Amino acid sequence: MVQSRFSPAVQIDLTPMQIPEALPGVALAFTGAERVEIAQHSLVLHPGQPSEMVVLLKNLTAHPLRLELKAEGNFPPEWCRIGTEGNEIPAREQMQAVLYFQLPATYFEDQQAIAPNKKEKLELNFRCFVILHIDPGTDQEKIERSDEFSIYVRPWSNYMEFLPLLYREVDFIARFMKIFEEAYQPVIDNFSAMWANLDPLTSPRKLLPFLAHWVAWQVDSVWDLQQQRRLIRRAVELYQWRGTRKGLRLYLHLYTGLPLDENLSKESDKHISITEPFGNSFILNDAELGNAVLGGGQAYHFVVRLRRKEGQTIHEELIRRIIEEEKPAFCTYELFIENSNN
Template sequence: MTASDNREDERYIVLNRPDMWRRGLMAGLRELPEGGLALSEKPVYAAHSVYAPIKLPPGEEPVDFAVGLGPTLYLLREGGRRLDLYDVAAGRWFDMLDFVVSGLQGATRLAYRDGMLYLAAGTGERRLGAISELTGQLVWTADASGDRTGRPWPHASGEASNEPLDWRAGAMAVDWREGSLYVLDRLQRRMLQLDATGRAVRVFGREELDDAQPSAIAVSAAGDVYVLDGLHRRVHRFREGLEKGRFGIPLAAPAGLAADADGVVYVGESRPLSDGAEEDRYIHRYGTLGEPLGPLPGYRGPAHKLFIGESGDLYAWNREQSAIVPLQRRSVLAGGGSGQLIEGYYFSAALDSTEAAMRWHKLVLDASVPDNAQLEVSWLYGEHKRLELQGAVRDLDAYLADSSIDPSVKAIALNALDWSEARLNPRDMLLSGIGGRYIWLRIRFIASGDRSPELRSVTAWCPRQSYLRYMPAVYSEDQNGRDFLERYLSLFETFLSASERTIDRIARWFDADAVSGEYLRWLAGWLHVAYDENWPEEKLRRLLGEIPALYRIRGTREGLLRIIELYTGERPFIVETFQLRCAASAEVRETFVRLFGEDPYRFTVLLKTGQAGEESERRTVRRLIEDDKPAHTAASLVPLQPWIYLDRHTYLGVNTYLSRPSSAMEETGGAVIGQDTLLTDDGKSGFVQGKSSVGLDTVLI
């Protein structure tokens, strides 16, 4: 983007938008969410900084676990009669439920999603059930031959079968994104997919898993379903019921399977160790296509089950030590280890001055550079875009945009060009050299710690117009002296040019449509506008826009009505004393006096029901009234209430309504529900002797 600041035709080009960064080459860098560039990061799992390994309590043999929000760990024991709850943050175990009374017995598998616990039993009529985490009530069940509605399971083709489908859950997993529940049927060697309400969606994987021994499943954030085949030591990948690939796992006894948000697949080991042998079992990582990514550095030992919760943390179950180990997911700078130097490059596309032989002036960087990090900036001039690259003359911008060339190969070729001497951590730097129409920038990001330098924008100024032009001509005659003096004066130019630009553009700070945040409120203070600090900016901006018109009618009835309407969104009522002369009797007059008083210099502002409902809003309305009313008058503020109260502020058609039952109600002998009555049910399941809806959130068994 090229613009002018109206100072002797000086122009600048800014790199600060994602589309502009992407025209160049980012090698080892990432885009920041708030805009800008930083060194690439990679996710790692390491010992949790807050949560210690969870020792399982004595009792029946644990058979499965799941992790909910909080985080909360749920442990299922042998026989499915007991579920233990562990508050991970507090470090305490609690007995939770007894499934003898729940109607689902013999549960062997457990899963969790969004306040619902899913349990699967290996035998019995009811094979699957959903339990409310909040109430412990059974919400729905699915039996051995059909889904919760009694319909038969569909075939792999999606058509229903009339034949009973006996199935036995070997593992379960949930899709955090869509809410689907996947059950691994180890009896029939297939996958069953249900929605969050227990209705069958599809059956798949029968042919692909026909000769397998599937033992674990996992679902990635992208919706891929992974199945671990312990017999052939391989992983199958499915999407929407179709196999998309498979890859081998060179482990003696693979066990446990998980997939993270980046599509990395994690597989544990369960082979036994001989006495005295050194621990060499790890959690191994694989890419989506099966490429090995090495073991997980933060964990050593067997992992009989792996689970990644909605928060992204990984939990590994070590049966030998009867413990579940939480591993925290965090991001570290990619490409380096302890004490290693991490670097990345940004090569910009050509910045075009549109003029030949342009002598570029300076670069201004908006960047933050932490300790143990730095930015190195160098540049390259050219009158045209064709330069010699790898022994051939190529258009440099076309080369940067060529997606068929690996970025690392591009970086090597571009680094071989004749770049200027690098400047270290510049904020505002002069560009030396004879110049050219185009300029390319090379910015090297370097870090040796755990924090990356962040570059938010780069501004290139041209043509060269330094403070040397204000000096007598004698100071420019000697080239060496000219260069030194120009660099020396650039220090003062850096300090003063920012102030000059601020002064040049100061008018925009007085435009309510152009400013925001603290500047908008500062402008309101200049205009002595009474406003609430909690006002949204759009409301305050609208008020400031009408201030000239409001000041012309300030102190009048219409002015007060309008300013309160701008704040509350509704026009209030104003009752002045002279309007009460219409009283038809002494009794009515007495009521008027009690409600509004008889001071001829007092008036009353009536707010409609719901208008300025919070006390803080009513305080703002009172302040608006005090600032806007004539000095010799007094005012009362009355918020109207939505009920009938005789001899008080009750106004028909404003805050009080008379109604009668509708004809439909009269015919059926029904009742009228009052205006202020709200019927709602935001619960997820029923309560015994409490709210429940048979067929919706409660099942009778």
């Protein structure tokens, strides 16, 4: 904390919460030229990010003082908001106020910044000072002014972290590195997120036909977008288990969204139940006319039973189409779609 101004009544101390590493004029030291004079206090502002200047007010008198605080300078007034602990300081006490600065996140992209016919260069350095009205509205009103401090608007650059500390102190290098960051960082970010483009669950919609071609999957307009994503992602697994109960159950699961219920041992309790009906085979003493079965059941026949959730719509024709594609050609089947009790 650096003392900025003394007065007979009030002492004003300024403390910047975000001090710039690189300041204008530092680069001139490498050329041997005289450095540009820089204000004692400096505050850096990055577009879209908040920054603060803490103002400590000390009452040096033996009686309380009413105060009114303002911030003035050549910066747009909407950048600054003032927060105080009150408007009166007891005798020999102190009070803290904060100047909250924040400029638009699009400061460098706004039209006034990039206008081709703009004659004046974009302003990046501003001056500011605190105006203190003591006992405002009375005959004893006094106006005190703090030392001037600088406000530097600078783009945030991660690339400066890769440079030695000596170069970080040069303002020109910081802004120069930002040019390379703006040019190359989108490409780097693209490579970092490339996995998302190659995953059917997260890839752009227009890339799905390409990913489907990779795994020889036929994209059908009958399927909605989320179903297509799930099917393309697990197409190889479906090929691996084609013609089996596991493969058919997985395919039906990807379409209907019904759980696989792999934790249930009893097949008939599952939401997607695939069973082969078998009865008692060739028992003469218990056989009755009309229900005696030789061989225990119909060969190569299975029953698919779907227990849909309440309010869920299942396209029966599409279910039959899935079964026809997945089952062995010599097998027959029956399909039942029921409402689940769970």
